[in-house]
Amino acid sequence: MSVKLAIAGCAGRMGRSIAQCSFENENLKLVAAWEYNGSPFNGQDYGIVLGQSQPLGIPVGAEARAAFELADVAIDFTAPEATIEHARIAQELGKALVIGTTGFTEAQLLEINQIAQKIPILLSPNMSLGVNLLFELSRIAAERLGMDYDVEVVESHHHHKKDAPSGTAKRLVEVLEAARKVPPGSVPAHSIRAGDIVGDHTVYLAGPKERLELTHRAHAREVFAQGALKAAAFCAKQPPGLYDMSDVLGLKVV
Helix, strand or coil, rough: EEEEEEEEECCHHHHHHHHHHCCCCCCEEEEEECCCCCCCCCCEHHHCCCCCCCCCCCEEEHHHHHHHHHEEEEEEECCHHHHHHHHHHHHHCCCCCCCCCCCCCCCHHHHHHCCCCCCEEEEECHHHHHHHHHHHHHHHHHHHHHHCCCCEEEEEEEECCCCCCHHHHHHHHHHHHHHCCCCCCCEEEEEHHHHHHCCEEHHHHHHHEEEEEEEECCCCCCHHHHHHHHHHHCCCCCEEEEEEEHHHHHHCCC
């Protein structure tokens, strides 16, 4: 039986991409979609919003609770304040939640951790399968090359992205600092905001007379959407807890 899926921020760039990719995923069935109260898309058939020739029979809602009631799991790429409210509703209703939102405060992350004691939550700054493999490769490289190599992270995104460094860059820094056993703030991260760059991340490991660069470049948002759908199918079947993409892929990332 397919897992029933709801999408938060369904009219945004990521929401639309997730929806389109979901139609090709046999493990998931899209049953609900919602936007913020007052969105011009509220009440419209989601199929029409997506530019399809036929309606889906799924109206774009304005109430997260109504969407959660129909679904087994929701995918949320919205904003920190909205995501926290969605997580609270998911807890009340006992639903699973996949979070791709970034830019959380420490207090918000603490609340997500607390909610995850009651429901399964998968939180990842980047749902790309390749990026999550980059975390693992970066850990291995930092451990093997040791402190003789300087390590820095550079990330590039489109000029509309608000948070900097990106959530993915922050996660790379965490992985590298843990691998090198150094305190927080020891590995610098640099940000570029320009044009329509989907997302580039590079780890530089520079030592005596050589340099290793590990780079991931996203060419389209579909890579994040496909990863998010894989995460949703996984998360919906887990017991309460806080998961990330390393759990989905069976990686060792710290």
